[in-house]
Structure formats: structure tokens, C-alpha cells
Amino acid sequence: MTATLLEVRDLDVYKGPRQLLTGLNLTVTTGSLLQLAGGNGVGKTSLLRAFAGLARIEVFGHLSRCDDVLYSGHAPALKGTMSPRQNLRTHPAGLCSPSDSELDKALAALNMTGYEDALTARLSAGQQRRVALARLFLPSARLWLLDEPFTALDVAGVRVLENRFREHADDGGAVIFTSHQKADLGERLEVLDLESYRGP
Amino acid sequence: MTATLLEVRDLDVYKGPRQLLTGLNLTVTTGSLLQLAGGNGVGKTSLLRAFAGLARIEVFGHLSRCDDVLYSGHAPALKGTMSPRQNLRTHPAGLCSPSDSELDKALAALNMTGYEDALTARLSAGQQRRVALARLFLPSARLWLLDEPFTALDVAGVRVLENRFREHADDGGAVIFTSHQKADLGERLEVLDLESYRGP
């Protein structure tokens, strides 16, 4: 049985004086994998933030979504002075803290075993991205809003993440993500090209 | 006539207690396009920094290169409180300042016309990357060392950059860059997989 996790009718998105997007309609149900596509600056990030509820003033139209959301933006909310474990355990969006074994399993899934207690600032770009993504391997929300999650990941990392997306959709979740690459997610993947909703 | 821009013999790269890379040999001549490949954390960034001369203490072996280098790392040295134009005009690595028309041409090449005087912090991720890359469209150095230049760019942006790489190689320059994607640079592209030089 599918439930609606996000619904959008006639949405307009503004940034300052500019209207980025206009007349967007969208329904995301459990099991969906939705990629927001479009050129640089078309408004993918702005839209995703609107979905997350982080942009209320500049969005007009009907927008309703479930409460159970995980948002991960361009900035990964990682603190360089803490270890990956500390970062994940005290993540500001996490009302419930994961247990140590959950944490280790999540980091292991992303091939970060051995770096649990390293200094995050000393990790490589891709490793930092992996730490940020480890949240997806912890017990988490149903609707994921991910802004360019594949950035900085190597090929193996992209594979792992794609598998996780599929798994999450199978478990009754949904993923909305932006990416400039074509994700290998089978026919389940819907691609929404924002170019066709560009504002005037 | 080709000249050697970078030469490396038996190079070992360390990070703290860990030996990342060992026994690296490499010659880069004018006209080369070299992609450093390998999984997250293998040491691409560290190696590139060594090439740039930013890591002298932890690098052992013979390393010689020409003086005329442009390095662009993970952090793009952009100031959010300044405009793209101001950022480029006062770039800390630029001994000579580009003229206004050069600047506008460079930004235009990356499809950033109209954003020359915007606030850089308000640009989208890909637009910021384009501002950082605009240095490549200004009169610049012969040897480019670029750390994941394709990140955050849309498909059109990647194309533009690839063309610029080829052009630069044709003009007697050379590019060493890291990327997790396969770049579309024809047979001129050499790929150096660092996995085979992993330290013990």
C-alpha cells in the first residue's frame, strides 16, 4: 500500500527578485526515487530546501509533506574538530541518538572502518562525504531530500549509495535527490527536469 | 617541440604516520592531459598538493616542475562577500590582474554573464564552481593542477571545461586533474590509477 509523502500543487519558487520556478506539480509516494535535474542555477537546491521547509517566505502555492524527513544539503554539517562517530552521534537533526554498534555498521557500509575516531577535518573529501551520508545507513526518516549526494564519491561509493536508495524505496521510503550524473537506479527512477518549469 | 613540465622519480607521499603512496614515477610534458584516479582517500589530493609544492615535509623522492603552475584545490578560494569579478581580479595567486574585458570573456565562456557583480555567496553551487574555474579562461599558467574540477558542474559545464582542457593542451600547456568520472577527452587522456601505488 502506498502513501503520499509529499505533494505539491502549483508551486512558485522565488529568490529575491527573481522567480526561479513556476507552476510545479508533483506527488511523491512511498517507493519513489525522484531525481531533480536541470542546469546550474535552475533552482534545484532552492526547491529541495522548500520541500524541507527551510524556505517559507519565498515559496507560494500548496506544499504538504510528511513529518518524517531527512534533509542533507550542499553543506554537510560536519565539524572538522570532531570524529566521524562524534559527528554522527550528536547530529543536530537527530532527535534519537544511534547506538555505537549502529554507528559502526553504518560507517562500515560506506567503507569507513578504521576512521571512526579520526579527526574529520583530516579525512579526504570523499571520506567526509561518506561520513555525512552515513546518516542514511542509520535508522532514519522515510522521506530523504538529498542535494547532490554523489559528489566526491568514488565509483564504489556511488554504487553503495544507489543500492541503499533502492533498499530504502523497497522499505516504504522515498528519495528525492539532485544530481548532474545519471544515477543507475533502474526504471524505478523518475527524472524531473526543472528546465521546463523555469520562471519568466 | 615538447618540454617537460613535471617530473617525478620514486616519489613517496606520507600523511602523518601513514604512507599513502610509494614509488611513483611520472613525466608530464606539454600537451599532456593526465587524470589521477583511485578510490576515496587513496591520496589524489595529497599528491596534487605535493606537485603544487604545498606539501614539502611529507614527500620524499625526486620532484621537479616548471615554475608556471596554477593549482585549484577542493576549497575554491572564493569569498562569498565579494562579487565574481572582484574575486577573480584580486585572486591571491594572480601576480598579474586580468583586465575587465578578459574577465567578462572568461565568465561568459562559462555562461556566467549577468552574474559578474552578484554576491558570490548567493550563487548556486555550480555557479560558484564556475567562478572558480573562470581562472582557466584567463591568461594563465602552463601547468594546471586541478582537484576535482568537474564537481557540481552540469553536463554543459563539463563539456565547456573539457574543451578548454584540450585547447590548453594544444596551446602547449598540460593538465593534471583528479576526477571520479570518466572525462571525455579522447585518446589524449592518460589515466594514472593511484591504487597501484598504494603504500604499505
Add this chain to the structure above:
Amino acid sequence: MWRIVHQFGSPPWVYRFCDRVIPWLLPLTVVALLVGSAWGLLFAPTDYKQGDSYRIIYIHVPASVVALAGYYVMASAGLVSLVWRVKLADTAMRAAAPIGAAYTAIALVTGAIWGKPTWGAWWVWDARITSMLILFFLYVGVMALFEAYENKTIAARACAILSLVGTVNIPIIYKSVDWWYSLHQPASIKFTGSSAIDTSMLYPLLGMIVTFYVLFALLMMLNIKQSLTQEYAHSAWLHKRLND
């Protein structure tokens, strides 16, 4: 009642209102200002202690009083904009800030001019004077905050929050500074019991206070009208109005 509230939220209505009121309010204010100044400066009796220097009171006191009141005008507009999301309230709030700041500046400058002959110093660390300086900072803070945001919708919200925080604080600032040290004149106009100044000086003073209030309102209207002209430059109703 609700219709009135509603009308005040409608830019065309307010624009028309300003358009109608300004033409007769403007001459009235100018006349009142002239008459008040003439009365105060020429016909009111000379003070036996301070001589003629006291005459600056006719500018100093009204400016001071209205400067204070202006803050509450601004903050109320902020509250309305924040709670009821009335866009016009933003405009009103933005209009009030520079006017209030100007009044405060006038109070400070006239006070300083007055202080030189009376206390022998341009500036003393006195309670009311200090708190007036602080009020000036509050106004300027709101203005600077508004300028600092590029996005004016967001700027208005920020300013509304700030001015509300300021509202809570103004009485506190006043009380605390009073408690700290006071050299300045205590309040001498009292509505219960007898005032400490003579009626021949008091009436022109009261007249000037009223005039300064009206001037404040007038300046607000002019400012609001101008903002509306800018903001709705491309809207149909404004074009129609301007063409009428």
C-alpha cells in the same frame, strides 16, 4: 471594524488615502510650525534664570517626546507585519525608522546646544541624555539591518523582530539609566497637579509638541507613498491612479 483593518492592509486604499490627506495636511503643518516657532521664539516671555537660551525648548522638548513615541509607532508596525503578515506594515515600519532617527538626532543636537550655556559642557554622562543616545542607536540599528539584507521581504521580518525586542527594552533602558545617574531636567509638564513652568511658556510648548506629532505623521505618509510608488511601479492600479 474589520473593514478598516482590511483597508489599511490594501496598498491602493492607503495610497489613495495618502494622496487625499497630504495636500491639506502639508500646508497645515507648515503653518503650525511657523506660528508655533514665532510664538515660542518671539512672544513667549524670557526665562528669568536662563534668559533667551531656554527658547530652544520649543524644538528640543517636542523632538525628544516624539522621538520616543516614534519608536512605538515603528514597533507596532513591526508587530502587525510579523503577526498578521500585512505587507503594508513593513512599509510603515521602514518609513518610521529614519524619521524617528532624525527626531532623536535633533533632540541630541539641540540638547547639546542647550547644554553648553546651561551646564558649561556639550556633553555630560547623564541618564536621559545617555538613553537618548541609546535610542538613536536603536533606530540606526533597525535602519542598518534593513539595508544589510538584499531581500527586502526578509529584511522587513528581521527588522520587525528587532524592533519588538527593542520595545521590551526601552522602558527598561529608561528606568535603569535613570537609576544610574541623573543631572537632566526632570519631567516638568504634569497633567495632574500644577506644572513647573508658567502657562505662557507651556501653551506654545504643548502646541509645538502637537505640531511635531502631526509632522511625524505627515512625513510617514510621504515616505509610505514614495515606497509604494517604487514597490508597485509595475502594477495596474498605480498606473491608473497616476494617470487619473
Add this chain to the structure above:
Amino acid sequence: MAPERADASLAHYCIRQTGRHLLLLVRSPGEIVNPLLFFLLVIILFPLGLGPDPEMLSALAPGIVWVVALLANVMLCMRLFADDFADGSLEQLAMANIPLAVAVLPQLLASWLASGFLLSLVSPLFGLMLGLPLSVAPILMASLLMGTLIMLLLGAVGAALTVGIQRGGMLLSLLILPLYVPVLIVGTRSLTEAVGGGDPAVALALLGAGVTGGLVLSPVAIAAGLRVSLEL
């Protein structure tokens, strides 16, 4: 989630976040210990600068202590939300399924513990060094405890409103300076009363009222300010 479960996890969340911020403060170079460092500097430097006359120093001590506490607080507030805004932590905080006005409390608590609280704890020592009698130590501590908290709550509103602004240096201090004045006056008053043998109770009571009022009102204002800044 059953309600009591939710309450428990809310409490745990707040404790965890407080711990996070304390850790960050301790680890970030020169962020936290500023207030203490400030104090130390001033205590060492003022006598050097003013000449070591003990009489004069002790007369000035209340003012010096309070001005220093205030300056340290301004410094703290300038960077209060800056890093969290830049690295995305702030938007994640807004994504936590609890009101933002509650979610900011841990950071405020941590910042206060690392600055005002610490400062109050060591203040008797510094008071002694400046020649304040030991008998006023309790008043000194109590007034600083409350005063620094009020100042932090006020300053945080300004910080929340200005954190997203890209051009407009200096703004924050302009915004919060007027709000600090009453705290400074009442705070020093409590001390001068105590030193002069008067009754500091009124001043302390006023500070207490300020704390209560601040705790009730300012988180709401801070949350509203942060929401505004996140829109940018």
C-alpha cells in the same frame, strides 16, 4: 512515540547537543576561552596600564569586571552562530522535529557554561586581584552569573538576525549594544552597593527578573531570527 518516550528523548537530545557544543568550544582554537583569557589579560594589564595603586584599582574593580564581561560577551556573540550557519548545522537544527526555540537552547547553555559561568566561577579570584574585598565574592558571582546569561540571551537575538548577512560588518554590535546597557548598570550597581555596604538585593532581584524574562522571550526571538537568516 509515546509522549513520555518523546520527553525522554527530547531531554537526551538537549544533553547531547550541549555536549556537542561544549566539545566544539573547547576544541576550536581561541573561541571559547576568550572570556577567561580576556579577564586574565585585563587583570594583568590594567594594573600595568594604570599604575598599581591598589586604592584606585579596587574602586574601579566593579566597573572593570563588568565591562570586561560585557566585551567578552560581545566577542562571543559575534561568532555564536557563524560556523553552524556556514557548515549547514543550523539548517539541520531547524530540521530536527522540535521547535527551533527549544533546539537552540543547548547551544546557548553550552556557550554560557563556557563563558559566563566559567567567568563567574573564577571571578572572586580576579576580584581579589583587583582588590575587591572577599566578602562581596558571593554578590560578584551571583550578579555575573545572571548578568552574563541575560547578555548572552540578548546578544544571541542579534547574532541570529545578522548571521546570514554578507555585507554589513559591525552591524551586530550596533544592534546589541543598546540592549546591554541596563544589564551593565544594574550589574555594577549590585557590586558598588555591596562594596559600599549598601543593599544589593534590589539590583540582584532585577537581574533575576531579567533572566526570567530573557529565558521566556529570547528563545522565540532567536528562533524567528534564525528562520529569517536561513531563508537567505
Add this chain to the structure above:
Amino acid sequence: MAPERADASLAHYCIRQTGRHLLLLVRSPGEIVNPLLFFLLVIILFPLGLGPDPEMLSALAPGIVWVVALLANVMLCMRLFADDFADGSLEQLAMANIPLAVAVLPQLLASWLASGFLLSLVSPLFGLMLGLPLSVAPILMASLLMGTLIMLLLGAVGAALTVGIQRGGMLLSLLILPLYVPVLIVGTRSLTEAVGGGDPAVALALLGAGVTGGLVLSPVAIAAGLRVSLEL
């Protein structure tokens, strides 16, 4: 490039970089004008904290002015290289084809112009407000001009060494602090001499010697410190 061409472009480069840093300082919220702001705050707050007695204020003025200048400098140095390090500007600076010891000079100059220099320029005004006689204004300005420069040069060495450290910066800044003390002592000495009718020439000469020494030695130390930090 012909040598004279290289010199010209080096000069242009330095001018451009100075401009860049000045712009950044002006625009970053609450970064720069701190010293000035500090001064202003203190000038307003000290009377509020200490009571408005003009006699006392003027006796304290030299000390207050210098302690404020020093505190402002400490604040400045704490974040001197932090942003440039985080956003990659510092490594780009190291990539410019000129010695790093030269390449850091524009930033130092800009920071000093925006802090010490500005502070010195307005110091007579603030001195007046604190009740210093107008006749000491030249001495006040001269001693502040030199003193703030020395302190900046010293503080920048500490900043360069600590900028890459992830846990426990602070420490090194504490090491730098003792070096500030002589500057403070000599600086206030010049003022108290001038106010008391004595001869401030010796003190000023000492400050001048400090400036010369600092300008020669500290850029090299700063560059070395930055190189170490960039390796991290």
C-alpha cells in the same frame, strides 16, 4: 618578464591584495571594525560602569586606551588567517610566484589599516571624551600607531602557527601574550609622561625600534608558520 616589469607587477599585486583584504574586512559582519567598535563600546560603557566622574575618567584614560587597543588586537589576531585558511585562499597565496613572507604583507597592512591605524586616527576624539587634554593627542596617536603595528606583527606569528591546529589552538596565542606586555608598558609610559609634562621621547623611540625590528623579523616567521600550517 623584465625585472622592472616584475617589480611593477609586484607592487600592483600588493596594492590589489591590500584592497581585497580591506574589502573583506569591511564586509564581514563584525570582523573588522572591532577595534573601533571596541573603542566606542568602551568609551560609552566605562562611564556607565565606573560612574561619570570626569576627573577619574581622565586619570584612567591612558590605561584604558592602551588596554583597549591591546584587547582589540588579540581579537583581531585570533581570526587573522582563519577564513583564508578554511576557504583555500592561503594555499593560493603560497602559490603566487613570490616569497610568502612578502605575500603576507598586504594582509598585515590591511588589517593594521583597519584596526590600529584607524584606532590611532580617532584616538584623539576618544581621548577627549575620556577627558585627556588635547595637547597629548600627537603623542597618543604616534604611540598607538607604532604600538598597534608591533602588536599585530607579534600576534600574526601566533596566528600563523595556530591556524591549522584542530584541537587546542589558544595555547600558542598564550605564548605570544607575554610579548605584548612590554609594548603596553612602553606605550602607556609615553602617555603618562606626556600628560604629566615629562618627556615621552624615550618611550616613543623604543616603540620605533620595536616597529623596525618587527617589520624585519616577523614576516619571515609568519611565512614559516603558515608553511607549517599548510602541511597539516
